[in-house]
Amino acid sequence: MTTRIVVLGAGYSGQVAARLAARAQDVAVTLVNQRDRFVERVRLHQLAAGQDLRERPLTELLAGTGVRLVIDRVTAVDPGDRSVVLAGGDRLPYDTLVYALGSGMDLTSVPGVAEHAHTVAVAEEAQRLRARLRTGDVVTVVGGGLTGIEAATELAEQRPELKVRLVTAGALGAALSEKGRRHLRRVFARLGIEVRDEAEVAEVRADGVVLAEGEHVRSDVVVWTTGFTVPSLAADAGLAVDDHGRLLVDETLRSTSHPEVYGVGDAAAVRMPGGQELRMACATGLPAAQQAIRALLARRAGRRPKPFRFRYVNQCISLGRRDALVQFVNADDQAKESVLTGRLAALYKETVVRSAFHVQRHPSLPTSL
Structure with a gap:
């Protein structure tokens, strides 16, 4: 009997899940995505800064995999009759659903955003930013996380005529080691990036941002990189979700409320046995997708799946094209004092990004499945 597997979302995690599932016998895998292109999201700050990214049509990427591609927007999940409702009006029935819809930026929690x-959350938005920068002189990047740091340094290096400022509610590089923070400060000074940390943004206006204490910080362009949202489909369908709307999954990446549903990537809340919540990143999403299909196929074969085991090694932060920071971390993602910086770190970061795309195109499962 053929098992119908529907995967929602063709990002890094979704493509890995679909490709791996399609290798099994007696399965029919359908991958649903709103856009017909795969975008390396981790490079969108490069696109915004003026670099061109390679076009990657999904039809070409999935050729020969056995995966059926549907370009449409999912409007609802109906767990009652196990089907997915599409904007075009069609329903896709499933026996197993893989929920991999990813995340977006939170544009509603602060007025004016x-x-x-x-x-730089999706390609179209990065392109609009790129066009807007042609007529602006002062850019304020809001958010001191990895996305904000990478966006600010990329813009400052590639567009030296711009005045780039970073505003963050916390301390710059707060999660890094002391060595990591020192290197970050040196790079920001070298690139001429103004840092306003411990400064919360209360409002965004057409001419800049307003800080919580009332100060208006003038800017021609504001780049928002803080906060996230996930699609409401899981919550709307009555699936168990966390306070952010992410699908709650067990140690095998299966929904805690609906056993025919698996969740991977940013739209799933993945926790280790000790309670550690894994961060949103390719480093998490790719192995999680492998684990989900490993568990799915094990159960299909009548075997008990092994729990997901994962540990972090580092955080890689690009600082333009010629510098980077590789912050080594312990198993629970806390920074060690050791770091790698400079051109060697930039090469390391580029290798990681390329490897993520390679793994997504050529995923594998352990032979012990």
């Missing part, structure tokens, strides 16, 4: 700020 949706109306006046730009993001």
